Amino acid sequence: MGLLVVGSLGLDTVETPFDRVENALGGSAVYISISAGYFSGPIYMVGVVGDDFPKNYMKVLENHNVDLDGLQIVKGGKTFRWSGKYHYDLNVRDTLLTELNVFESFNPVIPDKYKKSKFVCLGNIDPTLQIKVLDQMDSPNFVVCDTMNYWIEGKRDDLLKLLKRVNVLIINDSEARLLAHEPNLIKAAKQIIELGPEYLIIKKGEHGALLFANDTIFSAPAYPLEMIYDPTGAGDTFAGGFIGYLHKTQDLSSENMKKAVVYGSALASFCVEKFSTKALEDLNYLRVHDRYREFLDLSKFDE
Amino acid sequence: MGLLVVGSLGLDTVETPFDRVENALGGSAVYISISAGYFSGPIYMVGVVGDDFPKNYMKVLENHNVDLDGLQIVKGGKTFRWSGKYHYDLNVRDTLLTELNVFESFNPVIPDKYKKSKFVCLGNIDPTLQIKVLDQMDSPNFVVCDTMNYWIEGKRDDLLKLLKRVNVLIINDSEARLLAHEPNLIKAAKQIIELGPEYLIIKKGEHGALLFANDTIFSAPAYPLEMIYDPTGAGDTFAGGFIGYLHKTQDLSSENMKKAVVYGSALASFCVEKFSTKALEDLNYLRVHDRYREFLDLSKFDE
DSSP: OOEEEOOOOOOEEEOSSOOEEEEEEEEEEHHHHHHTTTOOOOEEEEOOOEETTTTTHHHHHHHTTEETTTEETTTTOOOOEEEEOOOTTTTTTEEEEEEEEEEEOOOOOOOOGGOOOOOEEOOOSSSSHHHHHHHHHHHHHHHEEEEEHHHHHHHHHHHHHTTTTSEEEEEEHHHHHHHTSSSSSSHHHHHHHTTSSSSEEEEEEGGGGEEEEESEEEEEEEOOSSOOOOOOOOHHHHHHHHHHHOOOOOOOOHHHHHHHHHHHHHHHHTTTTTTTHHHHHOOOOOHHHHHHHHHHHHHHOOO | OOEEEOOOEEEEEEEEEEEEEEEEEOOOOOOOOOOHHHOOOEEEEEEETTTTTTTHHHHHHHTTEETTTEEEEEETTTOEEEEEEEEESSSSSEEEEEEEGGGGGGGOOOOGGGOOOOOEEEEEHHHHHHHHHHHHHHHEEEEEEEEOOOHHHHHHHHHHHHHOOOOOOOOOEEHHHHHTTTTSHHHHHHHHHHOOSSSSEEEEEGGOEEEEOOOEEEEEOOOOSSOOOOOOTTTHHHHHHHHHHHHOOOOOOOHHHHHHHHHHHHHHHHHHHHHHHHHHOOHHHHHHHHHHHHHHHHHHOOO
């Protein structure tokens, strides 16, 4: 049974202190799908593009276990475009342009063959749409969801409704603080768990990630990268690796959830090594597993 | 054989959003010594105070395995005073007052019985004085040293001379970036290792700590604290726990160094739970070891 992924597809123009790319393959659904595709397939991707979306980008997705039957192609429409510029400190970026285009009226329609999926990954889109996706599913038993400051502030009520229906919420540290109105991250996490999700993952970029459940906290290290070319998509790639590993192993225990966090971190550490999806495109399971082992070495100490 | 600790002793007035203390026991030598004293003794502490330094603070030190024969008490002199105010985000603090007093002309004189110490912890003081300490020692075989932005910028040449004589440098992330003139922390660490120290520890506060050697990187998690009352002294407490554990075990292997980083982190996690040295004062080895086990649970994942 495929893994359902819903999110954005876009053409990204990204500038960093090192280089610049134009109209590169991007969007949350893209990063999640390619990343998850290294673990298991098919990936049932639902999203929307215009008919300007390059054919070779379709090929990249197909080559990574992504089924495109759920991709809406709007005739005469323009694909979502985003442009950003990273500073020398790559944690800081300016958004130069956001053209929603066909994404503005995106209405996720789940094809019948996708509805039986048991694993669902809701990329960062309007929580109203995320709910609409869940309403169309037969009986998913594992739902992972991402969101952002924009929805936490602007669509709080819908987001709170959604959180009662998801198993794992993945957000970053500033989003967690905003969602809980609490500066202490550990307190914030406990409050968010009360809102519905069984698990909360807080991404901290170069400082790793934290996994919270009712009775557990797990701290995953960050991979020590000497060169980060382009942080775009790292968070989505993390989510894809996380759910992809769980979908492959079909084991939803806490211990396996921790492994999934490290696999997500491993995929994200590859993502930032080149522009756009380039570094993700030519991975293989062996390289992913080797990096997993490096995370083990990095964080292991004796009793 | 005792563990030599050199650094400041002071009277701290600290304000946080939660409370305020006046003229509390403080200073790098104090935090390092009390922390190290939980592992082994005696702690040979070298520092200076005025005769206004409260007798009960002497008692606190003596009760924690600290030998005071190396403590200079300047008649008619005033003890070093520091005052700071922490913001709601406890990572941000303003220094309200620094009165060096007797610390301004501190000349560390190592008593004869201390000179044979094999383990030396140089708290954050002028690198010229840190060198002076080493010059008085017979043949220390393990030297740990702390420093800060002020010396990195103002006494760079002396600091570079010192680094060739230390085994472990402990600094925070911004100090590492400044010392190496390199924004990427991993690159910065590699460059600092080239300057002399076998090991570099980078403290990242609420994000844990990194241990670097030529061929190893180890990432220690931070303890998930829901309440931080007073971050003052956490870094010194870390250093004390680190060297105290190594002094106790007399094992300088990489694997034991990793354990020492976690013991240092454990001690630091207690330190911030109350004002000044209060939380450190009534620990015992069992509680320290229990917290060490919590660090294990926090970061462990399966192969």
